[in-house]
Amino acid sequence: MITIPIVPARVTTALQVALVQIDDYGPWTVTPEPRRETDLQALQASLFADFATFVGRHDGYAFYGRFDNMVAVVNDLDPAVFARFQRQVRNRYPVTVSVGVGLAETPVEALGEASDRLQAAGSAQDGTRREILAAGTEASIETGPVTVGHFDVVDVTGSLTDRENAVDATLAIRRATLELATYLRAEHDSLAHFVGGDNIIAICPDLTPAAFDDAIEHVRAETGIELQVGIGRGPTAHDAGAAAKEALEQCRATGARIRESEQLPADD
Amino acid sequence: MITIPIVPARVTTALQVALVQIDDYGPWTVTPEPRRETDLQALQASLFADFATFVGRHDGYAFYGRFDNMVAVVNDLDPAVFARFQRQVRNRYPVTVSVGVGLAETPVEALGEASDRLQAAGSAQDGTRREILAAGTEASIETGPVTVGHFDVVDVTGSLTDRENAVDATLAIRRATLELATYLRAEHDSLAHFVGGDNIIAICPDLTPAAFDDAIEHVRAETGIELQVGIGRGPTAHDAGAAAKEALEQCRATGARIRESEQLPADD
Amino acid sequence: MITIPIVPARVTTALQVALVQIDDYGPWTVTPEPRRETDLQALQASLFADFATFVGRHDGYAFYGRFDNMVAVVNDLDPAVFARFQRQVRNRYPVTVSVGVGLAETPVEALGEASDRLQAAGSAQDGTRREILAAGTEASIETGPVTVGHFDVVDVTGSLTDRENAVDATLAIRRATLELATYLRAEHDSLAHFVGGDNIIAICPDLTPAAFDDAIEHVRAETGIELQVGIGRGPTAHDAGAAAKEALEQCRATGARIRESEQLPADD
């Protein structure tokens, strides 16, 4: 008798990504008449500060996205906990938020799922869609690990900040960011986002250093901007990102363009 | 008898632009070890919220720039008043800020001046450069008026938000922003900045509607994204911007791609 | 043979209370010279807002205390988690905080323990005492339940807000708060704190409604102010407090002076 061993399907690890959308925000900003621009800027920034604090509490990473659409990588978080963030917003802001959560093998797929779920619940400008929390039932899928690439511009102070007009320095960094994000999205289903200064953070599936090298080369070819990158891996975005920051420090110290963290940094 | 008519020198109007830079921020973010990313995001966003509030108090417009380099258009403000913002930051944040102020005929020249003044006072990462307030002595130059173009994407909900993956929608808007900003900087010495959602605000010298039309056409040709724009003029960025918002509302209501405000909106 | 049954010692339930102290705050407020009062007010209020958010995330209750000494009832929280709050403060404020945690049968004993632990680690104005986290090793003591009394003034709008000068209304409520807090501290080892409007919240051991009635009577006799109280019980301050709020709503609806919640409210 021949027995066929049942090989348990390899558990597919996955990333969990959340998309937070201000409900009916566009209409609100112009009702009853256009609201003062600096007030809107302050509202959005303050809401994002609270969001980053909430996400950081759960060892995730938060990106401001388009401010009315914020994104978080939250591997370690029960999606139901977002109800707490929704309550917090409702009790502190003049707006409410809906949240979609996706879980998939790549960051872009996961965000796509989150995005689909929100869209299925109604248009972003549907005045009656309020405080949706749309998550899946993939509880059996295990999350992690995530790979984070933390990029910055080689010698940014010497090459840009202290040399260029602030306008041109900003445009140069914006272009480098956009080319990097577009490339990583197309080639590796990854999310990349500007996070301040000359820093860009990419959330990736399990990419090799060579893949990061190609990305850096692509940006140099398209824009003339030279990036360096620290690579980290871990069960959560914070773990992976902290390792990536350590690795980037080594790039700065040694002149290496790519450095991969070999161990997790001590917890903070 | 020959009379020589005294032609009054045409008063050159000018824009006043401020560049606010966190002192020695890069080193601080990694000392003694890299700080938690979500804390940095929260810090930057909170600082910008306060900056927008401060600038709005003086009828200016604030842009987050690169977060460690924020920008404001502040026609109506004595540069010395920035010392109050510096004090406020020192007393509420773990960082300090330096401020450069420029006054020139175009936004890019003014920001260039602000930038030059800061650079003259020391490198952004010079640990001993703290709380510089570098303004000029052009007190006799009168400011204003400023022209604001407030752009957004035609039918963004139908064309992007509810149709595209949030990743691609964001990349599309980022590309439109970058092409617009690069074009306006090159052609008209103007500053354009993403301000949330699908909104882009440009601070310009006295441009005609035709020049805005060319800019929209340029973005469409480069990216396929169709923008519309409300144009406003006024002595301060807020005045001009509020008029631009009103005009943009008319674009939305009528389907016009460009609308210029004919009168100032009521004060708020 | 007579066997003496070994009665397991009744598990003593306990409350966990944290005392958060800004390190070396007094000297900081006047160095190098006295800082602007409204900046200090804004700093303290902003820090407390963050503290309340942090504590609420863990279903505790937060009180502003003296602002430089804030208090929280945090039954359900591993004291080590306060390291996250300390990190958040360090990365966002110009000050740091130390935390003492106590666990005891009554709120006052628990806060006393927290207070003792901080004092053992150094004076509040010892410039070298920074970011202490002083908790005990009582891990085996189970926490909860807690009893919360949520008081307010009967018909405050009619009796005070709309009738008295704002000065006198505030003084009256302050006096009622102080008499209540002093009485509950002396008689029942309880903490009572003003929380805004005409609301006072008391954290208590397992008190009977009759004990609350005596407290109300004491305040009436001393101040002429008539209070009503909703009483709730639960494993955390939030659970107990939410039940107390429901009960207070019933006081308002029915005219009862004391109402005890019979069930836990639905979770939010």
Add this chain to the structure above:
Amino acid sequence: MITIPIVPARVTTALQVALVQIDDYGPWTVTPEPRRETDLQALQASLFADFATFVGRHDGYAFYGRFDNMVAVVNDLDPAVFARFQRQVRNRYPVTVSVGVGLAETPVEALGEASDRLQAAGSAQDGTRREILAAGTEASIETGPVTVGHFDVVDVTGSLTDRENAVDATLAIRRATLELATYLRAEHDSLAHFVGGDNIIAICPDLTPAAFDDAIEHVRAETGIELQVGIGRGPTAHDAGAAAKEALEQCRATGARIRESEQLPADD
């Protein structure tokens, strides 16, 4: 013929005080059901932080009052400017505020006037009363100067913070505050408010040092707490208060119980 000499009325100097009230706040906090207490604490504290920043911008002093009723001394401010604060709140919070402004010879009279004006516009819990700005027409009355007494507890660290349980230290300071505030209100029509730590600030008409001495003596007799006070005078609360702080520093340095500032401190 008898002529009656027209004696010009001596210009009465006056203080301007504002009372800011959250509209319909009580009902909002329990609609549709009681809101989470820590969210309310965070909301109130955040609103007060913004209020303190706004008031500080105009060289006033802000007090949290009862949080839903905040108070400011704003000699140098056109009452119409409060419309900006109202707009800022409307655009950033889930609540709105009404403002009453009074101008009178003493702080209590001024606040009474502010209070009366708000009450005349409707009850604090009238759901339809929204964003009232009730100021007078006393434009011809000149404001200032104001006298500020900045009190604290003599050797608070040694006598209270490091010695007493935090509960008892806080109760002691609260009692000292209440006795001081009640005395100054009754004897000198002054406002006194706890501002954090062991600091109490009194806004007064033109009182002599002897009057402050009597107040300190009264508190000692009633509570056993020994206060010291710095006294400052100036056209705005900030000017007077900064001078008072300087004077209080001299108390701390010299052991004097009362010190009056002789000159204005340098502006910050």
